[in-house]
Each structure stands twice: as C-alpha cells, then as structure tokens.
Amino acid sequence: MTTEDQYLLVWADCEKFLRSLTAGERKMLTAQMTNSFSWCDLNGKHIPRPNEMEDVFDTVSKMPRYVVDTNANWKTESTKPKNRDKAFIIGETVPNEQEHEVLPNV
Numbered sequence: 001m002t003t004e005d006q007y008l009l010v011w012a013d014c015e016k017f018l019r020s021l022t023a024g025e026r027k028m029l030t031a032q033m034t035n036s037f038s039w040c041d042l043n044g045k046h047i048p049r050p051n052e053m054e055d056v057f058d059t060v061s062k063m064p065r066y067v068v069d070t071n072a073n074w075k076t077e078s079t080k081p082k083n084r085d086k087a088f089i090i091g092e093t094v095p096n097e098q099e100h101e102v103l104p105n106v
Helices: 003-019 023-032 056-061 074-079 093-097
Strands: 065-068 087-090
16 A cells, blocks of 8 residues: 555545534634644654644654653643753653643643
8 A cells, every 4th residue: 555545544534533523523623733743654654634734753853852751740841941942742641641631732
C-alpha cells in the first residue's frame, strides 16, 4: 500500500467520524484543530494533509524534548517563558491518570 493509499484511508475514516458528530461536537473539534497536529504512516513517514499548519514531527525533532508524567511539574514548567522553545510530550498515562482534568493548550 502506498503512502497516498494510506492517506486516503485515514482521510475517509476521518470524514466518517466527522459525520458521526453532533453540531456541538463538530464545533468543539473545529476549535481544537486550531492547534498544530500531523499524521504519519506506520513507518513514521509524515503524511501531509489539507490545511496543515506545519509538520509537527519536524518542528518537535528540532527542539529540546521532555516526556512528562503526572509526577512532574510539567504544567508550571511548560508555561514559563524560558521554556517556550521546549517540547513537553504528554504520554498516554497523563490523560489516563488525570481523566477528568482538562489539559491546557500550550
């Protein structure tokens, strides 16, 4: 399967998902999509998408990176001006452990 084929399958799944949302859910998702995000194939190759703001993988790979967990003071550290050029990578455990807390847009 080519990268283009993978992209088309992912895009078709996204469109199907979007059609399943209520108007309120679509509005919330649209607001969340103002943040940058990127897709990649199973080999880690970037898959460009329409209206993509940047290749997040490329941007983050050029920055100092910190993988955080719930025991780290990452929320405070990520908002400090001296850390604006650093990537704080939120692993799966953070939202799982803080299920009812809304994560900030940093």
